[in-house]
Amino acid sequence: MRAAFLSFIAALVILPLLATFLGGFKTLGELRAAPFGIPSEWSFTVFVDILTGSAFWGYLRNSLIISLSAVVLTVLCASMAAYVFAQIRFFGSRYLQSYMLLGMMFPFATAIVPLFFQINRFGLLDNPLGIILPQTAFSMAFAVVLLRSFFQQLPKELFEAAYVDGCGYVGFFFRFTLPLSTPILATVGTFVFVQSWNNYLLPLVVLNEQSLFTWPLGIMQFRGEFIVEWNRILAFVSLTILPALIFFTFTQKYIVAGLTRGSVKG
Incomplete structure (x- = not known):
């Protein structure tokens, strides 16, 4: 029973990823006729076109710069804050922790309008810092919770x-x-990296210049007024999720170690 349940959960995760990967090898007609089937003829044209174009590597570079910067800032700031909360007792520490945790109660989208006005006020529109700093701020509460439990x-x-x-x-x-x-820092870093890598709403609001687009915004180039190139979109998505998968693969043992050690006392 347990094996059947776990297999079902694994299928829910793997099948969409597999369909996305296979869709990049199909034509638009074949993709509409058999979206989940194996391609009758394996065509690498779409992947080659994307990899040989400069736009893909530009989007990838922008996403890496933003995501890695958010990881470094979040890990550095959250680890310092969590260390203070875990090791130093001072007046108002519990209230300050509770105030920080309030940020976990509200979804990111609820703050997008006032956030846009603040970013515009500081002149950070069309600037990677306009994405990096808010992502760091919204990741702090979750990171502090994990790190403080580990430091204690x-x-x-x-x-x-x-x-x-x-x-x-x-x-x-x-x-x-x-x-x-190291384990809990890798855990926090991985969560922040994946969250920043897949963020669509904030770059959409902050960035207007195509040369600064991240990969979620880069997908829009395949959506025309009268037609959507779904095979190119699926190929683009397949290529852009590889860095996140590689990052997670190399850090998964640290993630498990960090979460398990931070969940028990002693």
């Missing part, structure tokens, strides 16, 4: 020994806490 489980004796040797909070953070927190 670090042995207190380790800090006491470092303090006796003259190591303060800042030195302990960079010399001991961060090196010991």
Whole structure:
């Protein structure tokens, strides 16, 4: 029973991905006739056209710059905040944590209008920072929750020994806490990377120049006024999800280790 249920869940995830990948090898007529079937003739023309064009690599570069920058900023800022909440007791810390967690109660789309006015006010339209900074801010609450739980489980004796040797909070953070927190940092980084990589709404609002488009916006070039090139869209999606899959493949063991260690006490 368990195997059948897990197989069903796996099929729900794998079949759409497989149909997307196979759709890039089909013509528009064959795609309409048999969207989930195997191509009768494997045509690599669409993939070759996309890979040999400069637009695809430009969209990929823009997405990588934005996503990796969001990961670095989120991990750095959230780890510092979580370390303070986990190791230092000060007046109002619980209220400040609760205030930060309020951000997890509201979907990102609800803030898009005031966010647009603030980005415009700071002159960040058509600027990658107009995407990186809001994504970092909206990822902070979730990242702080995971990191704080992990930091609280670090042995207190380790800090006491470092303090006796003259190591303060800042030195302990960079010399001991961060090196010991590789699993949870990789977990947070992966979630932030995938979320930023797939973000469509914020780049749509912030970016107007095509040279700055990320890959979700780049798909729009295959949507015309009278026809939609679905085979090219599916091929484009297949190529652009590869970086996220590769990133997740290399970090999955750290993700599992970070989540499991952060979920139990002791």
